[in-house]
Every structure is written in C-alpha cells, then in structure tokens.
C-alpha cells in the first residue's frame with residue numbers, strides 16, 4: 001500500500017484508496033451468486049464496483065460502479081424510514097419490533113413475546129412495513145416508493161419486471177411469513193398487495209453510485225447532497241440507522257458491527273450500502289455471496305475502507321454525540 005505524497009490532494013488520496021481497495025479484491029472469487037430467485041442467477045459473477053459519496057457531494061468510484069443490479073433487501077431501511085414518516089413511531093411499532101433476531105433473513109418466525117416480526121430488516125418485518133406503506137391501488141404505493149428512491153438516488157430509477165415476476169413465482173416462503181402475520185393481525189387482509197409491494201421494492205434497479213448517494217442522503221440529514229433535494233425527514237433517520245446497525249447484516253450483524261462498525265444493509269443481489277453519519281455513504285456491488293447471503297467482496301471492500309478512513313462508529317477519532325457543545 002503506497003503512502004499518498006505531499007503533491008496529491010486530499011480528494012485524489014481518497015480516490016487512490018478506493019482504487020487500491022478495488023485492485024486488492026478484484027480477483028477474489030469466493031461465494032456463490034444467489035439462484036433461489038432464478039433471475040438473480042443471471043448476474044455476472046465478475047462484476048465488482050465501489051462508490052463513495054460525501055455529504056458535500058464529492059464522488060469517488062471504481063470498477064463496475066455503474067452496473068445495475070436489483071436492490072433486494074437494501075430496500076428495507078428506506079421502506080422502514082417511509083413507514084415512520086407516514087405512520088409515526090408508535091403506529092409503526094405496533095407492527096414491527098427493533099430486536100436483532102440473530103436468525104436468517106427469511107426465517108418463518110415472529111417474536112413470541114409480541115407476535116410482531118423481530119425487526120424491519122428481516123423479511124417478516126419488511127413485509128409488515130410494506131403493508132404499512134402500500135396504497136390502493138397497489139401500483140400507487142409502488143410508484144410512491146420508486147419516486148422517493150429516485151429522489152434519494154438523484155436519477156429516475158425503475159423496477160426490473162423480470163426479477164419482480166421471478167420473486168413472485170418463487171416467493172412461497174414470503175407468502176408463508178405473510179399469512180402467519182395475517183393470522184396475528186400484524187398485517188391487514190390485503191396480503192397479496194403487501195407481498196406485491198415488497199416484491200416490487202426488492203426489484204428496484206440500482207447501481208453502486210445510486211446506493212452511495214442514497215446512503216449519503218441518510219448521512220446528510222435526509223437531503224440528497226448532489227441535488228439538494230430534501231428527501232427524508234431527519235427526525236426518523238437515527239431510528240433507521242439504528243436498526244441498520246443492529247440488524248442490517250442478519251446473522252452476521254454482530255460481527256459486522258464489531259469489525260466494520262457502520263450502519264449498513266446488504267441484499268442478495270450482491271449490494272451492500274453503509275452510512276457514516278454526517279460524513280458519507282458507501283455503495284458496493286459484487287454478486288457472489290457468503291453463507292449468510294452477504295456479498296463476499298462487498299464485505300471485504302467495506303472492511304478495508306472503514307479501516308483506511310477510520311469509519312468505525314467508535315473509532316477514537318470520532319467525537320460522536322453533540323454533548324460536549326453544552327460545555328462550551
């Protein structure tokens with residue numbers, strides 16, 4: 001690893017570290033592309049992209065940063081944010097908790113103490129959240145979701161119809177989870193519409209730069225740092241980031257928090273995005289997944305970037321809360 005020289009600018013030093021991270025892991029070939037949704041199996045296993053967007057709008061990128069893939073479970077924090085904004089905390093939490101489950105993303109389980117899904121990052125919680133933000137007709141809720149996500153990305157996004165179809169055709173496990181929740185009145189009678197909303201959300205096409213920009217929008221108190229558009233209500237963002245931090249990587253959530261230390265979310269399409277509050281967003285893409293369903297090179301790249309830039313939430317250089325301002 002070369003040390004940046006005095007002739008380089010801070011921005012070019014950041015780009016150099018992004019480039020070095022890409023080069024270091026570009027030939028890692030471990031993991032498997034997800035095939036349980038047949039359309040996902042068509043991903044090119046060689047694809048690997050990295051993007052960082054800062055809250056002042058600087059962009060750093062490497063590799064296949066503009067290659068599109070479906071957002072999959074990375075839609076879950078944004079849908080949760082929308083539910084909090086539309087319904088408020090109390091009403092939202094009648095339908096979903098905030099406890100890590102420590103189980104796989106597609107577990108057919110509810111919290112036995114409350115009969116709610118454990119959290120909004122696992123499928124059960126995400127379907128409950130989809131049920132809260134769906135509209136009638138169902139197309140209106142899907143359109144509203146795509147519209148908000150497009151504003152967060154700063155460009156018009158669209159749904160991959162073939163993936164959405166494939167999700168639905170193979171979605172019997174999600175149907176089982178949804179009907180279990182219907183039984184406990186966690187979701188309403190429009191079970192099919194809740195599932196449609198969820199399948200559509202997962203099928204949104206994004207690239208690394210979209211994910212990094214959306215992450216930077218969360219980091220930037222809800223305003224897209226490139227377009228200046230106020231997309232999300234800042235008062236709920238700390239709630240969204242919290243469930244990402246504790247539950248975003250499923251049964252690797254503890255290891256991730258320990259080693260990388262960022263609120264983040266993965267998807268079976270091969271994406272991972274992470275947020276450094278008030279600083280930047282990261283989006284990485286590589287479709288080969290580990291046993292927990294997280295991108296192998298995505299995890300390696302995030303670990304490397306977090307270490308180089310000191311991004312861990314509890315890094316000693318990070319002053320954290322605003323408490324000390326009271327002492328000034």
Ligand code: DON
Pocket residue numbers: 071072073074105106123167174202266267268269293294
């Ligand atoms: O529910 C499913 O099976 C997918 N559409 C989303 C799952 C997903 O991305 C899990 N994440 N790692």
